[in-house]
Amino acid sequence: MKLNSGRSRFHTLLAISILCLFLFSACAPIAAPAASGPGPAMVEIRLASYGLGDAWNNTLEQTIDGFREQNPNISVKVEFRPIDAYWDKLQTEFAAGTAPDVTINQMNWVIPGAARGMFVDLVPFIEADQVDMDAYFYDMEPEWGWKGGLYGGLLYAGGQVLYINKDLLASAGLDFPSAGWTWTDMLSYAQQLTDPDNDQWGLYISPLNPPYWGASFIHGAGGAVLSDDRASCTLTSPESQAGLQYIADLIFEHKVMPAPVTLQGQENPFLTGKVAIYFGGTWQEGQIRQAGFDWDFAHMPAHPDTGIRSVQMGSNAWSVLSTSEHVEESWQLVRFLMGEGGQTGMMANGVPGLTAVVESDDYLALHQPQDISVVTSDFANYGHDYYPTPDTGEWWSAVGQELSVVWSGEATVEEATERACAAVEEIFARRPAEWGQ
Amino acid sequence: MVTAVSPFCLVLIMQFLPAFRRMPAHIRGEAIEGYLFIMPWLAGLLVFVVGPIIASFYLSLTDYEVIRPPTFVGLRNFDQLVNDRLFWQALKVSSIYVFTSVPMGLVLSFAVALLMNQRVRFVSLWRTVYYIPTLVPVIASTMLWLWIFNPEFGLLNMLLALVGIDGPLWLGHTRWALPSLILMSLWTVGAPMLIYLAGLQGIPTDLYEAAEIDGAGVWVKFGNVTIPMMTPVIFFNLVINMIASFQIFVQPFIMTEGGPRYATLFYVLYLYQNAFQFFRMGYASALAWVLFAVILVLTIVVFRSSALWVYYEGELRQR
Numbered sequence: 186m187k188l189n190s191g192r193s194r195f196h197t198l199l200a201i202s203i204l205c206l207f208l209f210s211a212c213a214p215i216a217a218p219a220a221s222g223p224g225p226a227m228v229e230i231r232l233a234s235y236g237l238g239d240a241w242n243n244t245l246e247q248t249i250d251g252f253r254e255q256n257p258n259i260s261v262k263v264e265f266r267p268i269d270a271y272w273d274k275l276q277t278e279f280a281a282g283t284a285p286d287v288t289i290n291q292m293n294w295v296i297p298g299a300a301r302g303m304f305v306d307l308v309p310f311i312e313a314d315q316v317d318m319d320a321y322f323y324d325m326e327p328e329w330g331w332k333g334g335l336y337g338g339l340l341y342a343g344g345q346v347l348y349i350n351k352d353l354l355a356s357a358g359l360d361f362p363s364a365g366w367t368w369t370d371m372l373s374y375a376q377q378l379t380d381p382d383n384d385q386w387g388l389y390i391s392p393l394n395p396p397y398w399g400a401s402f403i404h405g406a407g408g409a410v411l412s413d414d415r416a417s418c419t420l421t422s423p424e425s426q427a428g429l430q431y432i433a434d435l436i437f438e439h440k441v442m443p444a445p446v447t448l449q450g451q452e453n454p455f456l457t458g459k460v461a462i463y464f465g466g467t468w469q470e471g472q473i474r475q476a477g478f479d480w481d482f483a484h485m486p487a488h489p490d491t492g493i494r495s496v497q498m499g500s501n502a503w504s505v506l507s508t509s510e511h512v513e514e515s516w517q518l519v520r521f522l523m524g525e526g527g528q529t530g531m532m533a534n535g536v537p538g539l540t541a542v543v544e545s546d547d548y549l550a551l552h553q554p555q556d557i558s559v560v561t562s563d564f565a566n567y568g569h570d571y572y573p574t575p576d577t578g579e580w581w582s583a584v585g586q587e588l589s590v591v592w593s594g595e596a597t598v599e600e601a602t603e604r605a606c607a608a609v610e611e612i613f614a615r616r617p618a619e620w621g622q
Numbered sequence: 623m624v625t626a627v628s629p630f631c632l633v634l635i636m637q638f639l640p641a642f643r644r645m646p647a648h649i650r651g652e653a654i655e656g657y658l659f660i661m662p663w664l665a666g667l668l669v670f671v672v673g674p675i676i677a678s679f680y681l682s683l684t685d686y687e688v689i690r691p692p693t694f695v696g697l698r699n700f701d702q703l704v705n706d707r708l709f710w711q712a713l714k715v716s717s718i719y720v721f722t723s724v725p726m727g728l729v730l731s732f733a734v735a736l737l738m739n740q741r742v743r744f745v746s747l748w749r750t751v752y753y754i755p756t757l758v759p760v761i762a763s764t765m766l767w768l769w770i771f772n773p774e775f776g777l778l779n780m781l782l783a784l785v786g787i788d789g790p791l792w793l794g795h796t797r798w799a800l801p802s803l804i805l806m807s808l809w810t811v812g813a814p815m816l817i818y819l820a821g822l823q824g825i826p827t828d829l830y831e832a833a834e835i836d837g838a839g840v841w842v843k844f845g846n847v848t849i850p851m852m853t854p855v856i857f858f859n860l861v862i863n864m865i866a867s868f869q870i871f872v873q874p875f876i877m878t879e880g881g882p883r884y885a886t887l888f889y890v891l892y893l894y895q896n897a898f899q900f901f902r903m904g905y906a907s908a909l910a911w912v913l914f915a916v917i918l919v920l921t922i923v924v925f926r927s928s929a930l931w932v933y934y935e936g937e938l939r940q941r
Contacts, residue, residue, distance in 0.1 A: 273898040276688045297901065303689050443774075446794025446882075450768030451775065578899040582880075589882040593794045596883075 228514050229260040231285035232503075233275070235268035241534050248530030252521040259514045279303055279508060286509040287518055290337055292499040293577045295329045299336035300575035300620060305505040306334035310516040316524075322561060323538035327570035329502055337502025338523035341535035342543075343467045344498035344568065345398050346560050347486075351479040353378055353385070353461040361481065364559075367489040368405065368431065371462065375441035378461040387441035388462035389454055390432065393592065394585040395420070396571040397497060398464045403428035404495035404569055405488040410584070411572045416613065418606035420584070421599075429598045433591055446593050467536050467560065470552075482559040485567060498568045501535070536561060575620055576612055583608035678907045686904035688897075699908035709909070711884050712892040713916075715800060719888065720867045723807040728859055731811035732852075735818030749819070753812035764876045767806050768793070793878055796885040803873055803886060814859045821855035822848070853932040861924055868917050889913055 232249070236242050242265055249261050264285060266274065272294055278284040290298070298304050311318065318325070321339065329337030354361060357377050362370065375387025393399050395410045403410060408425030411418060419425055435442040448454060455463035456476045462483075465473075473480060487494040503522050505515040521527050528537035532548050536557070542548055543561045551557075574580070587605035590596040596604075642650060657664075682699055684692035703709045738749050755763065770777045771792040779789030790798045825848065833843045871890040874880060880887035880895075893913070897906035 276898065279689045298689065301687055301689050301901065444794070446791050447772070447774040449793055449877075450765065450770075450772050576900070578895075578901075582895065582899070585879075586881050586883050590796060593791055593796075593882060595796060 227258055227260055228511050229262060230287065230509070230511050230514050230518060231262045231264055232287040232518065233264045233266060233285035234289040235271045236265035237268070237534075244531060244534055248522070248527055249518075251526045251530060252518055255521070255526075256514075256517060259517065261518060279506065282508055284506045284508050286506060286511055286515040288504055288506060289340065290502045290504045292328060292343075292501070292571055293573070293581070295337045295502055295504060296331050296573040297575050297577055298504070299329075299331045299334065302507055304336040305507050305509070305512055305516070306336060307338060307505070307516065307519070308333070308335050310513075310520070311335065314520060316520065320540060321538045322540040322543065322565045323498070323500070323568070325502075325538070328498065328500060328573060329504075331575075337504050338519040339528075339538040340501040340503055340522065340531065341467070342498070342538040342561070342564060343500040343536060344564060345401060345485075345496045346465055346467050346470070347483045348455060348463045348465055348469075348473055349481055349483045350455065350458065350461045350463075351481055353458070353478075355479075357461075362483050362486070364484045366484070366486045368402075368486050369489045371486045372435070372439060372441070375435070375462060376439060379441045381440075384459055386443050386454065386460045388435065388464070389442055389460040390464040391445065391448075391453070392466075393432070393445055394581075394588050396581065396584075397499075399429065399432060399588070400569070400571070401464075401485065401495040401497050402431055405486075405491065405493045406431065407488070407491045407493060411574075411609075415572060415574050418580075418609035418613075420602040420609075421606050426598050426602055429588070429591065429602065433598055436592065437594055444592055444594070471534070481555045482557065484559055485563050494563075494567045495569050496563045496567045497571060498564060499571045500538075536564075576616065579612050580609045583612060678910055681904050682907035682911050684904045684907075686907070687901040688903045689901070692904060695904070699905045700912070702905065703908060703912060708884065708887065708892060712887045712889045715885070715887055716868055716870070716889040718800060719804060719807075719870065720864055723804045724860065724863045724867050726804070727808060727811055727814065727863060728856065730808055731814035731859070732818050732856070734811060735815045735822055736848075738815065738819055739822045749816075752815055756810045756812040760872050761876065763809060764873055767809070767873075768877055771802055771806075793886075794882060796883050799878055799882060799885040803870075803877070806873065807867070807870075814863065817859060818852065818855055821852050825851045850933045851935075854934060857924070857928050857932045861921060864920060864924070865917055868913065 234242075234245060246263055249263060253259070253261060272291070275284060275288055275294075290304075295304065299306075310316075323339060323342035325335060325337065325339055329335055349361065351361065354374075359374060359377060362374065371388070377387070379385065379387040390398050395403060400410050403420075403425045406424045406428035408422050408428050409419045410425070420429075432442075436444050443454065443460075453463075453465075453469075453472075454460045455465065456472060458476070458478055485494045485496045503519045505512055505519060509515050522531075523538070525539060525542065528539045528542045529545075529547075531537070532542060533551055537543050537548065543557075549557060584605045587601050587608060591598055591601045642653070645653065681692060683694060683696060685695045685698075686692035734752055738745060738752065742748070758766075769775075773779055773789060773791045773794060776789075776792070778792065782789040792802045793799050829847045829851070830843055833847055838846065869890050870888055871894065874886045874888045874891050875894070878886040880891050889909070890913070893906050893909045896902040896909065
């Protein structure tokens with residue numbers, strides 16, 4: 186009798202639990218019904234991007250309107266999210282199976298995600314649609330390529346830019362630097378433009394740590410941050426150390442550049458007219474344009490002995506999530522955004538990668554009186570990738586931590602690079618065999 | 623949705639629990655109502671707290687990169703912790719922070735509370751002034767302190783220069799970065815101050831009157847009446863601040879990113895980096911459980927020690 190009573194109770198509880206499950210599942214979001222009737226079914230794809238202000242957001246929406254007109258059977262829902270924690274959120278959405286179909290990507294997210302199966306390889310689609318990749322002056326493969334695949338379609342051709350405050354040059358009686366200027370010339374300029382009594386500095390570099398702009402000095406001196414196969418750290422080579430030493434000397438020996446630590450909590454000194462020569466990023470052009478002084482782009486200086494001039498690139502891409510149920514339609518959107526429609530639509534806010542667009546009168550006129558072709562030609566001729574690897578985040582952090590004490594004067598370049606490479610090698614030793622780098 | 627549906631399920635399930643069925647009808651009705659009222663909280667606790675705690679324990683035993691399914695690796699993450707120099711560095715940084723900022727904060731907030739307990743003019747205004755910093759959003763106060771610590775233009779070095787001291791690089795120097803954040807933690811002494819103030823105003827005045835009749839001076843009254851009567855409040859603030867200080871994240875995340883050269887690599891910052899920047903969520907989960915164990919042990923020690931130094935009115939102590 187007791188046994189029967191227990192079984193009865195068990196069955197009743199089981200029935201209630203199942204009922205609850207039904208109720209929970211009834212609360213799940215309802216999928217949108219597929220369009221019925223004649224003609225192709227309507228497909229909705231979600232594109233996620235971090236919001237960069239109303240102007241940028243509206244430009245993206247208007248650019249995508251062009252895609253909507255061309256593809257009436259594809260509905261694009263644009264989701265703007267805060268840039269802070271964007272990557273964290275995308276990872277958790279991917280894990281939960283709720284990720285968007287297409288996402289904006291920063292340069293250091295693409296390969297880490299691609300190596301872990303997060304993004305769709307675009308090469309088969311590019312080949313099938315016969316997209317002319319030679320039409321781009323900006324090579325995407327070094328930045329977003331992984332094991333023969335390509336995991337990002339170009340949004341902007343971003344990277345390092347050399348800005349010059351022409352008003353400060355004029356005050357010092359200096360001509361605008363020529364295309365063939367060297368590190369020696371730049372130092373001479375910086376010395377003449379530094380005025381400690383007025384808190385005025387000759388030059389400034391930010392962000393500094395490799396693989397950001399400090400890397401261009403390492404390359405100029407003939408060094409590298411990582412080996413060609415990205416399997417070992419080469420910061421301890423004499424050439425790499427010489428490149429970093431040049432920067433350290435700008436701060437401590439020649440005193441023409443402020444130590445980064447002295448600018449914590451301060452506005453960018455180039456924007457306030459306190460720096461004459463500024464190694465910054467393409468994304469800062471809009472701010473600089475509003476700074477209220479005369480300025481222009483300059484060519485990267487070359488190393489006086491090696492003759493090497495190098496510019497760091499690092500761009501934004503569009504990627505298709507591998508969880509997407511509409512990969513073909515998502516690819517069509519990425520193809521549009523990296524194509525003429527997208528590149529022209531977004532060109533007011535960044536450097537396009539299509540040669541035809543960057544050479545167009547409309548694009549050049551957007552930047553006048555400044556000469557943007559200086560930037561795009563340096564990218565095309567002297568551009569260097571940012572050493573993308575699946576463990577980019579971890580080794581970047583290690584290098585940044587170890588080199589930070591060089592810029593505060595607490596360690597020599599030799600000490601810091603020895604420690605940085607030891608830390609990087611420790612991280613690389615944990616790499617899974619499947620990466621096979 | 624979970625909150626909305628779960629009361630219905632709870633009521634149904636309870637109907638069949640033996641203990642519940644044995645209740646008299648009117649008590650059963652009250653019980654149902656009681657559970658219904660706490661159900662939103664209970665459902666939230668189960669889904670958003672207990673669930674993740676259990677999940678994180680499982681994940682600590684896995685190799686989990688978030689965007690790929692976890693692989694069970696047993697205790698390998700905990701084994702790696704022992705040989706991870708950054709784990710020990712993070713533990714050291716957080717421990718130094720807790721064992722310096724918490725006592726300093728307790729003493730300073732107690733001192734300020736004593737001042738705010740005096741009968742002086744505009745005392746309400748002063749209390750507000752000291753409490754306001756705790757209301758400032760942490761991002762805003764962090765940006766403010768970045769400016770205060772600036773070695774060239776910062777307020778702190780400007781004040782030091784007035785007395786002939788060449789101020790340090792503060793957040794930019796490995797030796798000064800952690801002390802800078804400890805100093806900054808004193809910015810929010812207003813919160814414990816308010817609790818101390820409530821405690822001070824709850825001390826019966828007849829105790830002070832009795833002490834005065836016995837000839838006690840200010841310091842004797844302070845040592846033999848105020849301090850003993852305040853020990854439960856001190857105990858509360860100690861436990862709360864110790865736990866909170868081990869979990870500091872926003873300030874180093876925004877101000878130093880753990881640098882320079884890991885000088886401010888706080889434990890939770892290192893945990894976050896592993897979880898979301900280095901694709902090591904399994905390892906980060908192991909870090910979280912170790913932190914939980916550390917805080918648990920210290921909290922138990924503080925609780926056990928309270929028998930020696932915390933005084934409760936009316937308690938009977940075994941001798």
